[in-house]
Amino acid sequence: MVVPVTTTRDAARGTDSQTDPGPVAPAARMTPSQYGVGARFTLSVYDSDYVRIILDALAAADQAGLTIETNDISTFVGGPEQRVLDFLREVIAGAAGSGAHLSAAILLSRGCPGELACELPAGVAALGAAPVELAATGVRARAHWSLYPLLDGGATGDHMGPIYAAIEDARAAGVVAGSDHFATRLDGDLATVLATAANGWIGVGALVQHVTTHLTVSVNSPSEITE
Incomplete structure (x- = not known):
């Protein structure tokens, strides 16, 4: 639903609506809405x-x-x-x-081009943000996580470098449970799973102007967990 x-x-x-961000602001004053920061979210119970x-x-x-x-x-x-x-x-x-049992499909996006047009000063490749911090929930969550740098210099860009770095950060957080087709599997407290994916997205976003990440989160599943 x-x-x-x-x-x-x-x-x-x-x-x-974020689809009408108003006049483009200088980078120093650009708000998250003007930079296209947000999520698209579906919760199924x-x-x-x-x-x-x-x-x-x-x-x-x-x-x-x-x-x-x-x-x-x-x-x-x-x-x-x-x-x-x-x-x-x-x-x-x-x-x-x-x-x-519930699942949540989450798409996080930041930067442009996308639905917005950004005018960043010369020499500014992307706008970063502080890492998020989320209080523990006591809820175990499992998730499939994928990260997509979308503007990194075209065919010659280092597409995988930022992705591998984000996955290593997730390993350091202790939530990487393995890898499946097209996704990294995360397992841990819901807050840690969400923050790990979000901070990978934010971290890559400090270097790459347009970044999205996708999470499919499962909680209270009746299925047997074997991996």
């Missing part, structure tokens, strides 16, 4: 009481300072990196507290 939320006003910009579970999780999550838009397919969450990840953590952990 698509997370059923209503649009709230982005406190930082006073607009209803495999329980007959899924509507209540999702609505209760949303009601408990802090939406302050975020732009949130939903349609029949997925939900967009725009705002500073820390706030976006706080929101995702709170919603998923809240739903997981029901004990129901």
Whole structure:
């Protein structure tokens, strides 16, 4: 089920949608919304009481300072990196507290070109951000994680270097459980899994102007875990 939320006003910009970022700002003053920072998110709860579970999780999550838009397919969450990840953590952990099996499909994107046009000063390749920090949830999560640097100099760019570095950071965090087709498998506290993927995305984003990362997160699965 698509997370059923209503649009709230982005406190930082006073607009209803990240798709209208307004005039391009100098890099020193560019907001996360103007740089295209956000998530696209779908939460699926495999329980007959899924509507209540999702609505209760949303009601408990802090939406302050975020732009949130939903349609029949997925939900967009725009705002500073820390706030976006706080929101995702709170919603998923809240739903997981029901004990129901759930999955979350999360796409994080930052930079441009994409839906936005950025004008960075000469010599500035990308805009970084501080790593996110998420409080532990006590919820075990398993995830498939993929990272995509999208603007790194074309065919001659070092496509895999930033990806390998992010995976090594994930190993150091103790959440890498293996690799599957097209993805790295993560296993650990939900907060650590989300923060590891997000900080890989942020870290590569300090070097590469346009970066996306994708997570499929599973919680409370009845399937036997064998690896």
